[in-house]
Amino acid sequence: MNCNCCSVHSSDQICMHKVPIFSSLSPEEMSHISSIIKHKNYQKGELLFSEGDSPRSLIIINEGSVKAFKVTPEGREQILHIFSEGDFFGEQNLFGSQKSPYTAEALAPTGICSFAKEDFYQILHAHPGIAIKIIETLGERIARMEDTMQSIGVRNLDSRISGLLLDFADKYGKVVPEGILIQLPVSREGMANYLGIARETISRKLGQLEAEGLIHSVNNKNILLKNREAMNTLAGKDC
Amino acid sequence: MNCNCCSVHSSDQICMHKVPIFSSLSPEEMSHISSIIKHKNYQKGELLFSEGDSPRSLIIINEGSVKAFKVTPEGREQILHIFSEGDFFGEQNLFGSQKSPYTAEALAPTGICSFAKEDFYQILHAHPGIAIKIIETLGERIARMEDTMQSIGVRNLDSRISGLLLDFADKYGKVVPEGILIQLPVSREGMANYLGIARETISRKLGQLEAEGLIHSVNNKNILLKNREAMNTLAGKDC
DNA sequence: CGCGAGCTTGAACATTATCAAGGCAAGTGG
DNA sequence: CCACTTGCCTTGATAATGTTCAAGCTCGCG
Numbered sequence: 001m002n003c004n005c006c007s008v009h010s011s012d013q014i015c016m017h018k019v020p021i022f023s024s025l026s027p028e029e030m031s032h033i034s035s036i037i038k039h040k041n042y043q044k045g046e047l048l049f050s051e052g053d054s055p056r057s058l059i060i061i062n063e064g065s066v067k068a069f070k071v072t073p074e075g076r077e078q079i080l081h082i083f084s085e086g087d088f089f090g091e092q093n094l095f096g097s098q099k100s101p102y103t104a105e106a107l108a109p110t111g112i113c114s115f116a117k118e119d120f121y122q123i124l125h126a127h128p129g130i131a132i133k134i135i136e137t138l139g140e141r142i143a144r145m146e147d148t149m150q151s152i153g154v155r156n157l158d159s160r161i162s163g164l165l166l167d168f169a170d171k172y173g174k175v176v177p178e179g180i181l182i183q184l185p186v187s188r189e190g191m192a193n194y195l196g197i198a199r200e201t202i203s204r205k206l207g208q209l210e211a212e213g214l215i216h217s218v219n220n221k222n223i224l225l226k227n228r229e230a231m232n233t234l235a236g237k238d239c
Numbered sequence: 240m241n242c243n244c245c246s247v248h249s250s251d252q253i254c255m256h257k258v259p260i261f262s263s264l265s266p267e268e269m270s271h272i273s274s275i276i277k278h279k280n281y282q283k284g285e286l287l288f289s290e291g292d293s294p295r296s297l298i299i300i301n302e303g304s305v306k307a308f309k310v311t312p313e314g315r316e317q318i319l320h321i322f323s324e325g326d327f328f329g330e331q332n333l334f335g336s337q338k339s340p341y342t343a344e345a346l347a348p349t350g351i352c353s354f355a356k357e358d359f360y361q362i363l364h365a366h367p368g369i370a371i372k373i374i375e376t377l378g379e380r381i382a383r384m385e386d387t388m389q390s391i392g393v394r395n396l397d398s399r400i401s402g403l404l405l406d407f408a409d410k411y412g413k414v415v416p417e418g419i420l421i422q423l424p425v426s427r428e429g430m431a432n433y434l435g436i437a438r439e440t441i442s443r444k445l446g447q448l449e450a451e452g453l454i455h456s457v458n459n460k461n462i463l464l465k466n467r468e469a470m471n472t473l474a475g476k477d478c
Numbered sequence: 479c480g481c482g483a484g485c486t487t488g489a490a491c492a493t494t495a496t497c498a499a500g501g502c503a504a505g506t507g508g
Numbered sequence: 509c510c511a512c513t514t515g516c517c518t519t520g521a522t523a524a525t526g527t528t529c530a531a532g533c534t535c536g537c538g
Binding site for chain 4: 479480481482483484485486487488489490491492493494495496497498499500501502503504505506507508
């Protein structure tokens with residue numbers, strides 16, 4: 001399992017280089033750390049861990065995507081995050097011996113790298129630079145969640161949906177001549193569960209947006225964003 | 240300004256000891272760090288910084304409380320956090336040279352301690368233990384925000400209001416013979432802005448809860464929680 | 479005592495959820 | 509290759525819920 005050279009083709013190296021938190025390390029440090037990484041693959045629908053588990057490892061996504069969700073008392077899924085290539089999560093699993101606050105499920109065939117809790121503590125003590133990178137990244141995540149919380153305060157549902165589409169456009173969009181083609185990581189139901197609304201409402205609202213000429217629903221997995229400017233205005237992001 | 244001994248009466252020391260992130264330090268380390276802390280006091284309604292500013296310092300609350308909010312495109316205030324004694328915030332100001340994502344306003348006469356960005360980087364490199372504590376604390380905050388996001392997915396408003404009251408009970412409650420007396424840090428309007436709903440709706444819902452015998456609204460600043468168990472059930476926290 | 483901020487209450491209105499039925503598309507098996 | 513099945517999405521009608529606007533109230537304070 002241990003790679004005895006620094007081959008750039010090692011899948012360990014792939015993980016390391018995709019994640020900014022390791023960018024401050026020297027090549028020797030990287031190769032030491034990559035020797036303690038574990039790998040695993042998941043199929044679509046498979047659970048990485050469940051709410052309440054104590055998996056005690058930090059997970060970095062190498063390929064694919066993962067949704068993190070809680071189940072509400074009424075039995076609905078509330079999606080909290082959608083992680084994809086290069087994202088890491090599970091830091092709550094490492095520290096404070098807390099239980100995982102959410103369930104993590106693969107949205108597509110997904111490959112991950114993970115560190116055990118003990119190893120990670122060692123690394124942090126030896127390389128304060130990594131800790132700072134992690135703090136920065138967590139700070140960014142908090143800022144993004146604060147954005148989400150604000151958008152929830154926006155009563156206008158249209159704004160929230162536009163905001164979600166814009167987020168997806170940044171993360172999963174490809175620029176094409178007609179606009180931005182968004183490859184949706186989740187179904188309509190997933191979007192509804194992300195926004196905390198009913199499936200049917202998403203359908204209706206997307207229908208409206210299409211009627212207004214802002215988007216074109218290519219199929220259930222792809223949406224073409226035709227007018228980003230108008231979308232920004234709707235989302236209230238240009239004030 | 241610099242305290243040349245380790246007097247426990249120094250207000251620097253007060254800050255240090257109220258915040259768990261410094262708990263791993265030796266007395267000498269503490270006194271060094273406390274020598275670079277700055278202090279400031281704010282009156283109710285005063286702004287610590289505004290959304291978009293780059294204050295570049297980490298703030299620890301010594302006394303009082305602070306609300307962090309964004310203004311929605313419609314002009315409503317969306318409260319993101321309510322910080323009180325012992326909490327720290329502004330980590331986004333330190334790292335990544337980002338702009339502050341929210342405005343911070345004192346809810347009461349408030350005293351703070353702060354670190355400048357440069358000093359804090361030094362401290363982190365010299366004391367990895369602090370970095371780990373900060374990562375833990377940020378992880379907890381993320382977990383709390385995830386709870387909040389879930390509760391937003393709960394369509395039942397009663398649940399969300401009950402959840403808020405329970406949170407307040409933990410943080411601002413005093414046990415009295417009749418139950419738990421909550422000293423509200425914010426007005427009804429503040430609660431509404433926290434939950435992203437209308438003032439009037441909070442009034443009506445609190446009225447219902449009072450009619451049901453779960454709470455007693457002593458006055459606008461205090462609420463008596465008479466039946467915590469029933470409240471937990473309503474909030475859906477006992478599943 | 480009178481004023482004002484913040485809270486409560488009422489009624490009409492707007493929006494979204496829910497329930498129900500139908501459609502579309504991909505995959506399966508004969 | 510076609511009919512069938514299954515999963516997901518759309519659309520319609522109705523009910524529930526919260527918002528908004530307007531008016532009146534209450535408590536603390538000068």
